[in-house]
Amino acid sequence: MVLEKEIPAFLSWILPAALGWLIVVGALVAAALVLAVVFATIRRGPVRGITSVFNAVVATFVDVFSMSPRRIMALAWLAVKESIRKKVVVAVAVFIVVLMLAGWFLDPNSTNPGRLYLSFVMTTTSYLVLLLALFLSVFSLPGDMKSKTLHTVVTKPVRHSEIILGRIIGFTLVCTALLVVMGALSFGFVIKGLDHGHTLASADLHPASGEAAEGGENVPLVGMTSNEHGHRHEVYVDPSGATRTRLENGHTHTVTVEGSGDTATYRVGPPEGVLVARVPIRGTLRFRDPKGFDKDEGINVGDEWFYRSYIQGGTDAAAIWSFSGLKESDFPGERVPLEMTLGVFRTHKGEITREIQGSLSLRNPDTGLMVEIEIFESKEFITQKLWIPKHINEVSYSQVISRRVPRENGMEFIPPEDQLDKTLAKKSEYDLFQDLITPDGCVEVWIQCIEPGQHFGAAQPDLYLRAGDASVPLNFVKGFYGIWLQVVIVTSFGVMFSTFLSGAVAMVGTIGVLIAGFYAEQLVELGVGPKYGGGPFESFRRLVAQDNVMTELAPGLGTDLVKMADKILQPGLQGMSMILPPFKDFGCAAFVANGFDIPGDFILTRTVMALGFFVPLFIIGYLFLRNREVAR
Amino acid sequence: MQSDVIIETRNLTKVYRDFWGRQKVQALKALDLEIHRGEIFGLLGPNGSGKTTTMKLLLGLLFPTSGKALLFGKDASDVAKNERIGYLPEESYLYRFLNAEETLDFYGRLFNMSPKVRRQRVAQLINLVGLDMAKRRQLKEYSKGMTRRIGLAQALINDPELILLDEPTSGLDPIGTRNMKDLILDLRNQGKTIVMCSHLLADVQDVCDRIGILYQGELQELGRVDSLLEMQDVTEIRTTGLTKEAESEIQAIVEKHQGRVLGVGHPTSTLEDLFLNIIAESEAHPGRRVRAGEAADGS
Numbered sequence: 033m034v035l036e037k038e039i040p041a042f043l044s045w046i047l048p049a050a051l052g053w054l055i056v057v058g059a060l061v062a063a064a065l066v067l068a069v070v071f072a073t074i075r076r077g078p079v080r081g082i083t084s085v086f087n088a089v090v091a092t093f094v095d096v097f098s099m100s101p102r103r104i105m106a107l108a109w110l111a112v113k114e115s116i117r118k119k120v121v122v123a124v125a126v127f128i129v130v131l132m133l134a135g136w137f138l139d140p141n142s143t144n145p146g147r148l149y150l151s152f153v154m155t156t157t158s159y160l161v162l163l164l165a166l167f168l169s170v171f172s173l174p175g176d177m178k179s180k181t182l183h184t185v186v187t188k189p190v191r192h193s194e195i196i197l198g199r200i201i202g203f204t205l206v207c208t209a210l211l212v213v214m215g216a217l218s219f220g221f222v223i224k225g226l227d228h229g230h231t232l233a234s235a236d237l238h239p240a241s242g243e244a245a246e247g248g249e250n251v252p253l254v255g256m257t258s259n260e261h262g263h264r265h266e267v268y269v270d271p272s273g274a275t276r277t278r279l280e281n282g283h284t285h286t287v288t289v290e291g292s293g294d295t296a297t298y299r300v301g302p303p304e305g306v307l308v309a310r311v312p313i314r315g316t317l318r319f320r321d322p323k324g325f326d327k328d329e330g331i332n333v334g335d336e337w338f339y340r341s342y343i344q345g346g347t348d349a350a351a352i353w354s355f356s357g358l359k360e361s362d363f364p365g366e367r368v369p370l371e372m373t374l375g376v377f378r379t380h381k382g383e384i385t386r387e388i389q390g391s392l393s394l395r396n397p398d399t400g401l402m403v404e405i406e407i408f409e410s411k412e413f414i415t416q417k418l419w420i421p422k423h424i425n426e427v428s429y430s431q432v433i434s435r436r437v438p439r440e441n442g443m444e445f446i447p448p449e450d451q452l453d454k455t456l457a458k459k460s461e462y463d464l465f466q467d468l469i470t471p472d473g474c475v476e477v478w479i480q481c482i483e484p485g486q487h488f489g490a491a492q493p494d495l496y497l498r499a500g501d502a503s504v505p506l507n508f509v510k511g512f513y514g515i516w517l518q519v520v521i522v523t524s525f526g527v528m529f530s531t532f533l534s535g536a537v538a539m540v541g542t543i544g545v546l547i548a549g550f551y552a553e554q555l556v557e558l559g560v561g562p563k564y565g566g567g568p569f570e571s572f573r574r575l576v577a578q579d580n581v582m583t584e585l586a587p588g589l590g591t592d593l594v595k596m597a598d599k600i601l602q603p604g605l606q607g608m609s610m611i612l613p614p615f616k617d618f619g620c621a622a623f624v625a626n627g628f629d630i631p632g633d634f635i636l637t638r639t640v641m642a643l644g645f646f647v648p649l650f651i652i653g654y655l656f657l658r659n660r661e662v663a664r
Numbered sequence: 665m666q667s668d669v670i671i672e673t674r675n676l677t678k679v680y681r682d683f684w685g686r687q688k689v690q691a692l693k694a695l696d697l698e699i700h701r702g703e704i705f706g707l708l709g710p711n712g713s714g715k716t717t718t719m720k721l722l723l724g725l726l727f728p729t730s731g732k733a734l735l736f737g738k739d740a741s742d743v744a745k746n747e748r749i750g751y752l753p754e755e756s757y758l759y760r761f762l763n764a765e766e767t768l769d770f771y772g773r774l775f776n777m778s779p780k781v782r783r784q785r786v787a788q789l790i791n792l793v794g795l796d797m798a799k800r801r802q803l804k805e806y807s808k809g810m811t812r813r814i815g816l817a818q819a820l821i822n823d824p825e826l827i828l829l830d831e832p833t834s835g836l837d838p839i840g841t842r843n844m845k846d847l848i849l850d851l852r853n854q855g856k857t858i859v860m861c862s863h864l865l866a867d868v869q870d871v872c873d874r875i876g877i878l879y880q881g882e883l884q885e886l887g888r889v890d891s892l893l894e895m896q897d898v899t900e901i902r903t904t905g906l907t908k909e910a911e912s913e914i915q916a917i918v919e920k921h922q923g924r925v926l927g928v929g930h931p932t933s934t935l936e937d938l939f940l941n942i943i944a945e946s947e948a949h950p951g952r953r954v955r956a957g958e959a960a961d962g963s
Binding site for chain 2: 103
């Protein structure tokens with residue numbers, strides 16, 4: 033799974049994030065206060081102007097902190113009733129129709145049907161519910177103002193803050209109910225769509241070794257199941273009777289055997305592992321260059337996407353993941369599972385159908401002992417699962433080496449060369465947790481490309497240890513929680529805009545913010561000064577003149593002007609990127625669809641982020657509503 | 665001790681401006697007004713005279729351009745004043761997808777009433793405005809008269825001290841109008857203060873203690889209805905059982921004292937009284953009241 037942004041630990045994220053939030057909100061408040069004082073002074077003179085602004089600030093605090101839960105819930109209930117009157121349940125009907133159509137078009141025979149089905153239902157649900165949240169939130173208040181029903185509400189002891197909060201809660205409740213229904217329908221749809229069985233008869237099996245069978249020995253049997261959903265599984269029947277299928281299309285089946293010999297009957301169970309919620313233990317990635325020196329990055333093979341860095345094959349170059357805090361108790365069983373999705377870059381075609389070979393080694397960072405675990409064939413675009421035995425008794429290659437880190441004052445060896453115990457490499461057997469993992473649970477996983485002229489690409493999330501899996505339904509719920517957070521943000525923006533804009537304009541405003549928020553990263557890049565092609569003005573000039581983004585513009589007045597305009601625009605873009613919701617960051621569909629547990633830190637950070645947008649939007653909406661004439 | 669002045673406006677002015685801040689119309693010009701506890705005050709005036717603007721300024725639905733509007737001594741923009749106010753807008757702006765019970769319960773919740781109090785109050789008010797039979801019907805199915813009645817019920821949900829009624833009898837039939845007027849008088853008798861604006865002068869005359877007449881945003885007249893309508897130089901004597909001869913003698917006496925008889929006749933009842941009498945009698949004695957022949961004779 034591509035994870036371009038590292039998920040920070042909540043506790044290390046919250047303080048800087050809160051500080052950043054306070055700075056941005058503080059700047060906005062200060063700007064608003066200055067403007068308010070200026071306008072009030074112009075209209076009423078300095079003393080009365082400042083007094084009125086002060087009174088307004090006090091009234092804001094009173095209105096926000098003395099809200100009545102009963103009134104808020106009454107207004108929320110009204111919003112729910114209004115939504116029902118607007119027939120929001122039609123959205124569920126639309127969703128059911130979409131699912132029925134999808135049942136025809138989604139291909140369960142694809143190589144990863146789980147990902148296909150999950151990403152489809154989550155994307156469809158989020159589009160439908162977000163669209164609904166948008167429509168409900170932007171048209172409600174303007175509708176009430178137009179029909180004047182708001183007159184009978186604001187002439188009751190209702191605070192404007194309660195009107196805003198009641199609306200947001202009401203519409204969020206409606207969308208929550210829809211999400212629950214759609215989530216249940218989606219989960220049922222995915223389970224049903226992926227469910228399949230295979231048949232297996234005694235005749236489909238034959239001895240793994242022909243000679244041994246003739247000798248009358250009790251030998252293992254192998255065979256293939258029937259073809260269902262576009263695939264069949266290889267089956268291995270152990271002499272003891274234990275039966276399993278090989279992994280195919282990301283899943284296996286349990287096979288139960290009744291009877292023995294030719295009269296044995298085989299029952300193939302439902303697919304297992306088609307839906308998973310892996311809990312990866314991730315390490316930090318560094319690289320080793322062909323000369324054996326540590327580097328932060330590998331080489332650039334010309335890919336425009338900088339996600340992966342590459343290592344050359346047939347050299348000392350390696351991609352090294354450092355893990356820490358590993359405990360034997362986290363890995364029940366005899367082997368530690370490791371999964372990876374490497375990129376491959378070929379400088380010569382070779383035999384195109386043959387995979388590129390690489391090696392997996394482990395190194396103890398304290399002793400320097402490094403043991404090769406496995407030679408593997410890389411599989412592009414597919415997550416490979418490798419197993420690290422806890423007891424390594426087939427050692428093909430081992431060595432004791434230091435880590436070589438270039439420093440300003442020379443090379444640092446960790447551990448120092450003279451402290452290396454070279455005899456460690458002479459053992460014929462190793463214990464994973466005794467010899468290769470340090471007492472505090474640290475180990476390095478080295479991936480190297482064996483074939484000269486070929487390259488492996490690696491990014492930090494590409495390789496992880498898989499200690500165990502989380503609950504799939506719970507992960508599904510967490511995925512929907514991500515959509516729910518987006519609903520809260522959309523509703524808050526919609527209601528906020530609707531306090532001072534007409535319904536249609538509020539909708540355009542909200543959509544505009546969402547689109548801009550979706551590209552917030554690009555705005556940040558434009559704000560800080562893009563690497564290539566210049567800012568908006570320079571880019572536009574290049575577009576019109578069909579100039580290459582890499583070439584320098586010809587010096588002259590035009591160039592100076594566009595560069596100056598970009599410089600002027602930069603602070604504005606930076607400011608905008610700070611207040612726009614990074615909408616893309618809330619998406620959880622990729623986690624669920626790719627079979628990864630959504631980390632608690634991700635959920636916590638996104639929840640706080642959503643809250644960070646909700647609070648200012650609520651206050652802004654309240655201020656706009658309070659300061660507008662409801663009866664105009 | 666509670667102040668006797670419930671509403672006070674000082675130099676209250678409202679200027680409507682366009683988007684660019686240019687003056688469009690001066691809807692209210694320096695209104696100075698005091699309305700006292702326990703009176704029924706009527707605001708009269710032709711369309712565009714500033715009645716509704718005044719009402720909206722008092723409710724905080726509009727902000728004054730200059731001047732002040734105080735209710736219970738608090739600024740009109742103060743939400744707390746709404747605890748003691750009931751407001752019936754001109755068109756009963758209510759949520760049409762709710763039924764009568766839901767409507768009143770919703771507004772009761774806005775007053776932070778407990779569920780028990782709400783239930784009692786909702787039942788009481790629905791009974792008061794005569795909507796028991798239609799309390800579970802959505803308001804969109806209501807006639808205009810029924811909508812006015814549920815509108816009035818929501819205005820009374822909090823048992824307010826001050827009730828602002830915008831055209832309270834508009835859309836009501838004569839019975840509804842009479843009931844509304846009786847109710848207004850009854851509320852006044854309970855010590856409540858009522859401010860109403862209306863085009864129907866007869867209604868205002870029937871119920872109001874004091875009136876203010878607005879024209880082009882300015883207060884033209886203010887005072888007690890009876891004193892404003894009183895004609896000081898005309899004397900009215902109403903008697904029963906006089907013969908023609910006695911009438912002639914009285915006319916002679918008037919002329920003897922240099923008076924001038926403006927007219928002698930038999931006063932008529934109001935059409936409203938006639939209509940209500942007929943309805944009341946018909947309810948007491950069901951059946952056809954006027955035969956076809958009699959109707960023709962009458963015509």
